[in-house]
Amino acid sequence: MDRLIAMDLDNTLLTSAKTISPASLEALQMLKADGVIIGLVSGRSMWSLQQDISRWQVEPLVDFLLGSNGGVFCDLKTGEEINRYRLESNKAKAVLDFYQNVDWVARCIVDGATRYTEHLDEAMRKDSEIYHELPEETDLYAYLRKHDTVDKILLMFDAARLTEMERSAKQIPVEGISSYSSAANLYEFSHKLRNKGTGLQYAAEHFHVPMENVWAFGDATNDLAMIEAAGHGICMANGYETVKQKADDVTRYTNDEDGLARYVQAHMLEAGA
Structure with missing residues (x-):
């Protein structure tokens, strides 16, 4: 069999x-x-x-x-x-809004092979290179206005704050999304399915x-x-x-x-x- x-x-x-x-x-x-x-x-x-x-x-x-x-x-x-099951842009925006004033989080949109970020520094370049993503600095909200769906929202942070990130992710008031740690310094938000x-x-x-x-x-x-x-x-x-x-x-x-x-x-x- x-x-x-x-x-x-x-x-x-x-x-x-x-x-x-x-x-x-x-x-x-x-x-x-x-x-x-x-x-x-x-x-x-x-x-x-x-x-x-x-x-x-x-x-x-x-x-x-x-x-x-x-x-x-x-x-x-x-x-x-x-x-299958791409994340609706309004829900992606809600996640970005939730972390807008959190200074220890770098917010990104991952769509296809590209990682879109607000501030493309050396740490972001190196992390993107690890996962063979093409980093691009852009206005994340402008990107969402042009696209109905995206693959996922990615947050990058110091690995020492993983527990803090896990706690905060549970407080996001958005239905129909799932969140999880994909690495000690990365947290992802996507369609629940x-x-x-x-x-x-x-x-x-x-x-x-x-x-x-x-x-x-x-x-x-x-x-x-x-x-x-x-x-x-x-x-x-x-x-x-x-x-x-x-x-x-x-x-x-x-x-x-x-x-x-x-x-x-x-x-x-x-x-x-």
Whole structure:
């Protein structure tokens, strides 16, 4: 029976140096040989993901991509691509308004492969480069007036204030949005149905794989929806405690110790069964 695996990138499949280790590459090759449908899932834009898999030279091994936290699906074999559940501009504006006078937050709009920001400093350039986004300084409110929807609102801040950000995000008086931390210094706001869980369900339906045969690996709160949706939701040993508590299992090793590759070998591959 067909099986499907969906893997988050940062701090899950990738090492802290943003590379795919030899052991992880071998695990992907063995999964492919075993007939498992392979997908990579990320908050990155689809354009960024496509650049990444080309740079890592794993294109022949990957069947699908889920970008923008599950909002954009691409079947790499057929080229089919769909962008689902974009955030209405009036709700995006409400989020920007809420943080307008918060001096420790840098507000951004991410749309496609571009990160629009009010102040393009060196820190913003470097962070955009990490996620292969094209930074552009612009008037965010003017941008929203010209567009009915956007992919998401992104807030950047000092990682030491993550708990403070989590508390403040719960106070935004806007219905129909979801918010989550995608990195220690990043918080995202999107359409309530634009998440890795709904994206994973779409991918499973596309490939005709029942959810009980789906494996999902992640580490952060933006991975929680797909970990809960999958028949086998696995959190990394280096993952957030809140995610570990809701996962079906936790890897024994971290992303820098080939935790995903070791788990796949022990629990998914026929040779490791």
